[in-house]
Amino acid sequence: MASGEAVAKGCGNVFGRLFDHRAAIRGENRYFVKEFEKKRGNRDYDQIKQSVEMVKDVQHCLLPENVKMSKDFLTPMQEKVNEVLSMVSDALQIEQQFETTRQVKDKRVSEKDLEDFLADCARKRQEVDDECEQKLSKFKSDLFDKNK
Incomplete structure (x- = not known):
């Protein structure tokens, strides 16, 4: 074995x-x-070290400067935007007042137009009734003259 x-x-x-x-x-x-x-x-280590230095530089130098520039720029911009909003609001109020006034005037004009139209219709109806009455009376007189 x-x-x-x-x-x-x-x-x-x-x-x-x-x-x-x-x-x-x-x-x-x-x-x-x-x-x-x-x-x-040590390339990776060197790259990380450079990145850390760049971040610190941005954090200490560029960031505060950019924040200050942003505030300096945005504050006047905000004021201008508020002015424009105020002007637009005023314009909208004026437009609404004008629209209301125009609607009232249109209503008055349309009421006057309706009254004029109704008066004109009544005058024309009266003219037609008068003409019809004249023709009817003429017809009756002609008929009566024929029957005699």
């Missing part, structure tokens, strides 16, 4: 050497990481 165990052990060693590449892969990974770090150097 010792020979069977030796054969199994030998097959295990052969199998391990042929198919188990963990040790070699581990070594390759270490080599790759070392080469990668060596090539990159």
